[in-house]
Amino acid sequence: MDLSSLDLRAIGAWFHNLLMGTGMSAMLVQFIESLVGALLLLIFGLTLVIFLIWLERKLAGRIQDRLGPNRVGPYGLMQTMADALKLLTKEDVTPFDADRVTYNLAPALAVFHVIMALAVIPFADQVIAADINVGVLYLMAVGAIGSMAALMAGWASNNKYALIGGFRVVAQLLSYEIPLVLAMLIPVLVTGTMRMNGLARAQGDYLGLGWFVWTLPLAFIIFFIASLAEVERAPFDLLEAESEIVAGYNIEYSGMKFAWFFLAFFMNSWVLAAIGATIFLGGWQGPFVDQIPALGVIYFFAKSLFLFVVQAWVRTTFPRLRIDQMMSFCWKFLVPMALVLFGFVAIILKLHLPSPWEGIILLLSNVAILLVGLSFLGRSQRKAVYASKRAFTPTIPRM
Amino acid sequence: MLQQYGLIGLLALIAIAFPFVTVGFTWLIRPKRPDPIKNSTYECGLETIGDTWVQFRAQYYLFALIFVVFDIEAMFLFPFAVAFNSVGLFAVIEAILFIVMLAMGLVYAWKKKAMEWQ
Amino acid sequence: MVQQVVFILIAIFTLGMALGTVISRKLFHAALFLVGTFAGVAILYVLLEAEFLAVSQVIVYIGAIATLIVFAIMLSRSMMDKESGAVNKQWWAAAGGSVLLFAALALLLSKVPFATTSAAVPDDTIAKIGSQFVGVYVIPFEVVSVLLLVAMIGAIMLARERHG
Incomplete structure (x- = not known):
């Protein structure tokens, strides 16, 4: 069998020819293709989430020395299905003084924004629903709708906890959007394209050493930390801090509407992992991907699931930050470092160094900026610890 | 180009309709037994005291304002990053000047202790 | 043809949302209608094949400015103040003024000779925008950066909590 014919694009071409063969007009064919593509993305997203929830629960169980789900189906695989069925039949409680329209719109918008993000994710070379010119900015735009959904839910529930959750949305999601975007800006600067497929394609050199995670490690670190905050995972889960504000903005939701927030949370996690995999880990790039294009799908899922697992790992290991620590960390550490990095990368690229040297110099500058940043962080931390010690040490009365 | 946005448009229609369809479907099979206690505001079983709305700190608003400024800055930097390969060194200095201006705003906020959570 | 149908639908949607912004009785709902209006305008930009403008519209107007407005409403007003009443005694004057403004703008825009071309939109519009920046x-x-700096300093001066 010819391995090079193992290609997802071939399925698309076959479907196109099949439709054209029926003698329909080109426009109708295009409409049907788009509709099928959109439906496939939706179904893909929903099935993926069922798997992701199982994966995270199993993983969290193992990390915290528990078994995790193990009753329904082999290895507890059907647990999520059972939960989904339960949520489908649950009573839907709407608090009597909630703002009904906004209250019902919020979970729909939360799902809407994660499903929309799937449209620009390249699963393999050119296997992407819409490879638009403004891919990276498109992701930023749909992300903006997500924070709006959380704000709406927080306001419309007419609940103090939900409202506090809504305010924390602004504090956290908006603040961390800035380092996230600045970190995504740097690979765009290197490649000169905002197309997601183009960004993955640009990382094919030197058998994986061309991935931006090697040449721009600092940008990746900033991206990853900011993405943890964007998906509301510990140590940044102040939006739904159980011990303070019960569940945050989705406290009043029950039944299917709660399920939609839950689904949006997990899918958003994976979407950010997939963006990270595409922009920094080479996306579908890997050995022999040019000969056998279908391998790209495997590489892409391996990388995105790896990042998802790291997110889950961080979530189960770290304690929650305080709100002042969270805000300072964003505005006083991540944002300045991202801005400095942008300037350095721009200057280094304009020196037009020969190919391997450019990467090495970029790597060194990244490490240098990170070390300088960390030393500043350490110094201010020591100062803060010293100050708090002085404040809390009781003065011993003189004898 | 519009073909790709056609797909995105269809996806948008499906993605916004789908949650409503499922919630509508559950309306058919789920129990509906509202009562005043169940529908009251959930505050861990305690009775709600006073109005939901209480005075919140204005500092949240300050962060939102700083966010707007940096958001617009990023919007300006993206086209520059895409055009980066075709512009000269002088253009790079211009872009860095642009960033330095905003970094000054950040330094100002820092010095004025606007970013300390009090 | 399809494009025209989509345009008409989107135009109706945008106008409906704009009307909702003006006549909605709850301030929060007015802000949400405003978000809808912005989204409609963004779709119009997509129909004009101005991708960058469309995403900027969503990111800046929905992601930043509308969020700010919604947020200001949440900060300053309780949800319990149900009817804030968008319509007062001067509504007819405002409506008349709006109609006059619309007529003047329509007249003006129909007189302006816009440079048009039948050529396709170039593929690298964003790179062109960037190199012209x-x-x-x-x-x-650069003036934009100064303006943003001034805006930020002003925001800090106004919104900072004063102590003592």
Whole structure:
């Protein structure tokens, strides 16, 4: 069998020819293709989430020395299905003084924004629903709708906890959007394209050493930390801090509407992992991907699931930050470092160094900026610890 | 180009309709037994005291304002990053000047202790 | 043909949302209608094949400015103040003024000779915008940064909590 014919694009071409063969007009064919593509993305997203929830629960169980789900189906695989069925039949409680329209719109918008993000994710070379010119900015735009959904839910529930959750949305999601975007800006600067497929394609050199995670490690670190905050995972889960504000903005939701927030949370996690995999880990790039294009799908899922697992790992290991620590960390550490990095990368690229040297110099500058940043962080931390010690040490009365 | 946005448009229609369809479907099979206690505001079983709305700190608003400024800055930097390969060194200095201006705003906020959570 | 149908639908949607912004009785709902209006305008930009403008519209207007407005409403007003009443005694004057403004704008726009071309939209529009930011339009570009700086300092001065 010819391995090079193992290609997802071939399925698309076959479907196109099949439709054209029926003698329909080109426009109708295009409409049907788009509709099928959109439906496939939706179904893909929903099935993926069922798997992701199982994966995270199993993983969290193992990390915290528990078994995790193990009753329904082999290895507890059907647990999520059972939960989904339960949520489908649950009573839907709407608090009597909630703002009904906004209250019902919020979970729909939360799902809407994660499903929309799937449209620009390249699963393999050119296997992407819409490879638009403004891919990276498109992701930023749909992300903006997500924070709006959380704000709406927080306001419309007419609940103090939900409202506090809504305010924390602004504090956290908006603040961390800035380092996230600045970190995504740097690979765009290197490649000169905002197309997601183009960004993955640009990382094919030197058998994986061309991935931006090697040449721009600092940008990746900033991206990853900011993405943890964007998906509301510990140590940044102040939006739904159980011990303070019960569940945050989705406290009043029950039944299917709660399920939609839950689904949006997990899918958003994976979407950010997939963006990270595409922009920094080479996306579908890997050995022999040019000969056998279908391998790209495997590489892409391996990388995105790896990042998802790291997110889950961080979530189960770290304690929650305080709100002042969270805000300072964003505005006083991540944002300045991202801005400095942008300037350095721009200057280094304009020196037009020969190919391997450019990467090495970029790597060194990244490490240098990170070390300088960390030393500043350490110094201010020591100062803060010293100050708090002085404040809390009781003065011993003189004898 | 519009073909790709056609797909995105269809996806948008499906993605916004789908949650409503499922919630509508559950309306058919789920129990509906509202009562005043169940529908009251959930505050861990305690009775709600006073109005939901209480005075919140204005500092949240300050962060939102700083966010707007940096958001617009990023919007300006993206086209520059895409055009980066075709512009000269002088253009790079211009872009860095642009960033330095905003970094000054950040330094100002820092010095004025606007970013300390009090 | 399809494009025209989509345009008409989107135009109706945008106008409906704009009307909702004006006549909605709850301030929060007015803000949400405003978000809808912005989204409609963004779709119109997509129909004009101005991708960058469309995403900027969503990111800046929905992601930043509308969020700010919604947020200001949440900060300053309780949800329990149900009817804030968008319509007062001067509504007919405002409506008349709006109609006059619309007529004047329509007249003006129909008189302006817009440069048009039948050529397709070039593929690298964003790169062109970017190189013109640091080329022809470098002064406005830098002035924008000063403007943003001033806005930020002003925001800090106004919104900072004063102690003592």
